[in-house]
Amino acid sequence: DTAVSQTPKYLVTQMGNDKSIKCEQNLGHDTMYWYKQDSKKFLKIMFSYNNKELIINETVPNRFSPKSPDKAHLNLHINSLELGDSAVYFCASSQVDSYSPLHFGNGTRLTVT
Amino acid sequence: QQQVKQSPQSLIVQKGGISIINCAYENTAFDYFPWYQQFPGKGPALLIAIRPDVSEKKEGRFTISFNKSAKQFSLHIMDSQPGDSATYFCAASMSSGYSTLTFGKGTMLLVSP
Numbered sequence: 001d002t003a004v005s006q007t008p009k010y011l012v013t014q015m016g017n018d019k020s021i022k023c024e025q026n027l028g029h030d031t032m033y034w035y036k037q038d039s040k041k042f043l044k045i046m047f048s049y050n051n052k053e054l055i056i057n058e059t060v061p062n063r064f065s066p067k068s069p070d071k072a073h074l075n076l077h078i079n080s081l082e083l084g085d086s087a088v089y090f091c092a093s094s095q096v097d098s099y100s101p102l103h104f105g106n107g108t109r110l111t112v113t
Numbered sequence: 114q115q116q117v118k119q120s121p122q123s124l125i126v127q128k129g130g131i132s133i134i135n136c137a138y139e140n141t142a143f144d145y146f147p148w149y150q151q152f153p154g155k156g157p158a159l160l161i162a163i164r165p166d167v168s169e170k171k172e173g174r175f176t177i178s179f180n181k182s183a184k185q186f187s188l189h190i191m192d193s194q195p196g197d198s199a200t201y202f203c204a205a206s207m208s209s210g211y212s213t214l215t216f217g218k219g220t221m222l223l224v225s226p
Binding site: 004033040041042043044045048056090092098099101102103104105106107 | 145147149151154155156157158159162164200202206207208212213214216218219221
């Protein structure tokens with residue numbers, strides 16, 4: 001069983017479109033995250049949710065809107081896509097304990113043309 | 114966001130050699146230092162982690178050395194194998210309050226056969 005699964009794996013779209021990435025975890029974790037990995041492999045946190053509540057919202061354009069329908073799901077909706085949004089987006093989950101490891105999904109490669 | 118500086122950016126090591134990746138941090142409140150390993154097309158996965166109450170932690174061929182006074186920590190991979198070829202990220206976080214991991218920029222390791 002995949003612990004953290006995200007769909008789709010690849011997403012190719014044109015500028016100006018709206019798209020969503022879905023994430024589900026079956027680990028029973030209460031905290032979920034979205035990270036962005038750019039072309040240079042730098043991992044940057046975007047959002048963090050704990051028990052469906054937004055905890056961290058880093059400096060991310062408001063075109064990005066996370067939605068957590070329950071604590072096992074955290075989806076990412078992106079409006080008006082721009083070329084600079086092209087990256088790999090990773091969903092992750094963990095227990096709220098600071099020493100608990102992050103479990104990452106396998107990423108969604110978003111290409112905006 | 115507090116920085117974690119990682120070096121080198123890339124590393125080529127012969128099979129059987131020792132791979133060494135270094136990280137330095139600024140925030141003295143950091144008290145958890147994990148290393149993540151990422152293979153192409155996959156999400157990062159926890160490799161090994163250390164807390165500052167010890168100066169070294171070893172798990173198999175992987176060792177973290179921690180120098181609290183210098184605010185530095187490093188990953189040593191003994192007897193490096195081609196299967197160790199991956200991108201390695203150091204990270205740091207605080208256990209107090211709600212803290213997410215701050216990642217270094219990653220090191221691409223290639224172990225040549």
